[in-house]
Amino acid sequence: MNNFTYTILYVSDVTMSIEFYENAFGFSRKFISPENDYGELNTGSTTLSFASISLAKSNLKNGFEESNLSKPTFGFEIGITTENVDQTLATALKAGAKMEADPKKKPWGQTVAYVRDLDGFLVEICTPVG
Numbered sequence: 001m002n003n004f005t006y007t008i009l010y011v012s013d014v015t016m017s018i019e020f021y022e023n024a025f026g027f028s029r030k031f032i033s034p035e036n037d038y039g040e041l042n043t044g045s046t047t048l049s050f051a052s053i054s055l056a057k058s059n060l061k062n063g064f065e066e067s068n069l070s071k072p073t074f075g076f077e078i079g080i081t082t083e084n085v086d087q088t089l090a091t092a093l094k095a096g097a098k099m100e101a102d103p104k105k106k107p108w109g110q111t112v113a114y115v116r117d118l119d120g121f122l123v124e125i126c127t128p129v130g
Contacts, residue, residue, distance in 0.1 A: 006040070006047035007078070010056040010064065011119045014039045017050045020118050024095035025080055025088065048078070067120040069098060077114070077122040085111045088125050097123065 011017040014032060018039045021027050030047065032039035037052040051059075053066060067074060082088040085103050093099065097115035100122065105111050112126040 004046060006049045008049040008051050009078075009119065009121055010053050010066065011050050012053060012068075014050045014052050017118060020095055020097075021048065024092040024097055024117075026091075069116060069118075069120040071120065073100070073116060073120060073122040077124045079124045079126065081126055081128045083127065085113055085125055085127060089113050089115065092123070092125065 009017065014036050018029055018032060018041060021041055022029060025043075027041040027043045027048065030040040030042045037055040039050045041048045056064060065074070080088070089103065092115050096118055100114035100116050101112075103111050103113040108129065110127050110129050112124060115123050115125065117123055
């Protein structure tokens with residue numbers, strides 16, 4: 001059986017990204033390598049991981065598109081569920097997130113807002129579906 005275990009974001013500063021997600025969403029630090037080129041957060045059943053851009057470049061000989069706030073976001077998002085979107089959104093913005101889309105109630109009843117993290121990755125803050 002296959003398991004979805006983690007997502008890795010390629011970031012400019014692993015410790016800074018870990019600290020942002022700790023402060024913005026209350027996740028706990030699982031691990032940061034002594035070289036500060038890889039780290040993980042406990043987020044529930046799936047680990048959110050970070051690799052430095054230099055480590056990522058050493059693994060991918062053909063390169064990759066780097067995320068940052070000066071470019072449009074990728075067609076990819078991290079989804080974070082909460083019972084209180086407004087409160088979580090306010091905490092994320094205080095931690096340095098940039099507003100992308102105000103909270104909106106979807107036809108199926110879910111409330112959804114979007115921010116971008118320090119490296120420009122899109123984060124959906126939403127109530128659980130159903």
